Amino acid sequence: MLAHPEWQSRVAAVFSWAGVVGGSPLADNVYSSVRDWDLSRVVQRLDVVLEWICPIINLRKGTALQRMGEMDIQDAIKSITVEHRAGWLSSHAEALGRLPMPVLCITASCLANECAYFNASGWMMLNMYDGNNDMQVTQEAALLHTRLSSHLAVLHANHWDISFGAFPPAMTLGSSKLQHPFPRQAALLAM
Template sequence: MTWGMEIDGDCHTLRSAGKYGRLIEVVREAVELDRVAVQRSWQYKKWCAERWKNLFISEAVRDEAALAVAKKKYGKQSDRAAVALRFLRETDAAFADVEMPACEFSSLRETRFIFCPGLLNGLLPVRAFQRALPELERDGLCQVLRADLHPLAGCESNAEHLARAIELGVGLSADRELVDEKAAQEPKNVILFGYSKGVADILTLLVKRPDLASRIKCIFSWAGAAGGSYIADDVYSVLSGVEEDPDLLDKAIASMAPFTKLPEIVQRRKDETEIKLALRDLTTMWRRQFMLEHERLINDLGIPIFNLSGSTSAMEVPSFQFQGAMRLNKIDGNNDMQVTQDQSRIQMPMATDLAMLHAHHWDMSYDSFPKAIRMSSPHLDHPFPKKAALLASIQLAYELGLAS
């Protein structure tokens, strides 16, 4: 019997018996023994998914706004079931009400949480996790660093900025204040949490700087664009054969977010703007070729990767995203309005799928947009409980022994 088969058997037996406390201990011991070999265990992956959902539900019921949204639709269900049914796909009320031990987590002392934002970072009316990340830090749960990735730059350029965040602690604070080298504190270990194009930037970093792998304890792909985006394909096809034209660039950005104005944003790093390259790096063909060339190298670094993807319907997205969502529906009915499930999930042995969330691409990360904008388009209120998702991810990493 192989070691992988043994952990499979242990997980199955303990899960079936409801001995979750012991199961948590066994899985942590297995990860400490060999965090690469454990990834071959299907039962381990299944447990990680169930545990993340359980932790998420436990935190989400404490979010009064999210709970109110959930109860409005599922008022006859328990609070836990209502939250699960509203914000998780493929999860039923019975699972939501299963009692598991609370995570014995207080805070991360030696591991820095580095957030890697996506395309248009800083160009939209709010930032990704604008309230949630500062709250995590104010609550003493972890130290947060936002990688200072350019909103309209290619992956290789952004990989250099991400490397500086990992090596030096340079970037932006949770509250989005610039952290320069004089004020920076070098991280000992890091969790990378990538959103959208931020995941493609992370993967590029791993190829360019495999020497940093020992510092990276795990990676969370949050609505990641590891496989590119068909929406990016469409925009890039318009831009690729055209000379630089400010008006055309404005139109391209407006097709993704009509209230964003390109000239007003990248003043601090105007010279780094390379919108064609940024979009090219998000095309399906480019990302597919990248993974064909580098998947083995990335997998062999032995860094656990956790996938969390979004799922919505065309009737749940902002009106100006409706056409794109309908286009993606022809490919995958569980798209998040920007990427399909296949594009969003990193697919390799070191990767584990944790959950498909009921939220569109922006709802997963952005707070409510200003009321003036929401009056012109529905579904910009973004009720998804973001802090609960971040905390569940940190708790899972801690519980698995991947962060301390």
């Protein structure tokens, strides 16, 4: 809406569905680990590492890993760090305040036992900031504050439940928590 103000007259409302508006301490943690890595070298061996972790995944058939040269992983992670998001929100505060349409925010919240085992440590880290986190984002970080914003609902689900369909069994890494039974379609239709 800020990049294309000419669209504003055609938009009745904006929905933020578990957005990472304010960034995530999890992204801060990952970014501090990878910001100085030569990821092109890491990616060259990533297929071998993933096949070792989960042999049923055959990355040699052709995957997104073949297009890694088109991606800037470090910048993508940096873009959802708390510092980067705070800077963006601050530099765009005036324009966000002038948005003529409501911003309707829907967030999620779950318990540690409702996450895949490999996401539980992220939930615990976020729990230090917010006991109602969704394993990826805190409630506050999922809200966009404008003069016409409203926090419509907190859904009982984890971040992936409301974002993805069920993972193929071969890609669950042994977790039983990746079936994502949350009724996304019904929730989206209700909006």
